């Protein structure tokens with residue numbers, strides 16, 4: 449088992465570069481399955497375990513996939529299989545994003561049900577509702593969802609989503625690209641990653657309009673082709689480094705950060721007293737002497753992103769006064785609260801809200817990451833806690849952050865990543881030295 453070990457107290461300064469967005473690259477790689485002719489070249493791809501997983505899913509489905517130098521090349525021109533098994537979907541829920549493309553290309557898809565995860569139950573009923581509206585028969589049984597289009601091809605439909613689900617918007621949008629007629633999806637997600645996916649689909653020959661607004665209109669085409677695409681920068685990784693700069697009293701230039709993708713986060717951090725300066729290469733973040741408490745409610749984009757909730761909790765624990773965070777997107781995304789308590793945080797949960805009385809007298813402890821963003825948040829807390837923090841369960845971190853500890857170390861953090869054996873050897877060395 450590996451651990452990240454942080455010794456708190458260092459101020460961060462310097463420059464850090466953000467990677468391509470995990471939540472953009474996963475649907476884009478799934479969308480490459482729609483091209484029955486030509487290769488797709490996807491650039492600025494982060495080296496994350498989730499990317500390896502989606503590539504494996506595509507290979508299983510009979511696509512050729514190469515991944516080298518932050519570039520994924522997919523040739524999906526051969527006949528595709530129809531099934532995404534549980535072993536992949538269990539590892540990563542976003543594997544279910546192959547369902548729309550497979551259904552569009554083959555007229556049939558069989559994908560293991562994702563099931564719940566640490567942050568909530570996460571059903572896919574809105575995805576299925578969309579496929580059904582487009583004429584597919586959907587059956588759920590034996591742990592799988594099976595969908596089949598009448599006469600082998602989906603048809604355009606009008607679909608209203610009960611909630612602006614990111615995954616449902618993406619899956620239905622991809623499915624509609626090869627349907628007969630026009631599909632109109634209302635109350636869709638407006639995240640920058642949706643716009644990135646629509647841009648990629650259009651460069652493949654699709655006719656998608658309205659991405660980034662509340663209504664998306666897709667005119668079906670006969671065939672799609674491989675295309676060349678650059679993934680947008682990761683606004684959540686950028687946001688995580690914004691918090692790292694602010695929590696340590698630092699001054700950090702985040703290269704590649706797009707301020708328009710992080711409006712709600714920047715606005716909240718400005719309320720806390722953090723200064724942002726837009727520069728040609730990215731965004732510079734300057735921490736104030738004292739951070740002010742604020743209240744936050746997570747919402748679909750352009751509201752405050754749930755994927756920044758845990759990191760912001762770390763920052764608010766360090767702020768002066770009472771803060772409240774209300775989580776409205778996922779029903780169970782507070783697993784990290786118990787871990788923060790292990791670090792002496794003054795924090796309590798009341799229903800869907802967390803109340804913090806800051807600044808907590810944070811102390812280093814051994815803590816376990818409960819999900820991807822919790823992993824980052826615990827490491828951020830370790831940067832200001834008194835003493836040593838050890839963070840375990842790093843498989844979560846590796847899903848969404850490339851070289852996180854190395855990037856923090858380059859900014860001045862006292863941080864390392866070691867195996868348990870290395871830790872034992874180091875402890876033995878100190879004991880022997882003192883003997």
Ligand SMILES: CC(=O)N[C@H]1[C@@H](OP(=O)(O)OP(=O)(O)OC[C@H]2O[C@@H](n3ccc(=O)[nH]c3=O)[C@H](O)[C@@H]2O)O[C@H](CO)[C@@H](O)[C@@H]1O
Nearest residue numbers: 471542570571572573574575613614615616754755777778
């Ligand atoms: C790979 C990826 O891009 N993941 C992101 C995506 O996840 P994901 O696409 O899974 O998130 P959704 O927007 O679909 O889910 C949001 C909420 O809607 C509910 N829901 C969703 C679909 C459905 O059919 N029925 C239903 O009830 C979910 O349980 C959840 O409570 O958006 C989330 C919300 O911004 C982010 O936290 C994730 O990082």
Ligand SMILES: C=C(OP(=O)(O)O)C(=O)O
Nearest residue numbers: 471541542755820821848
């Ligand atoms: C929840 C997240 O991702 P996923 O939807 O892939 O679990 C995340 O990126 O914070």
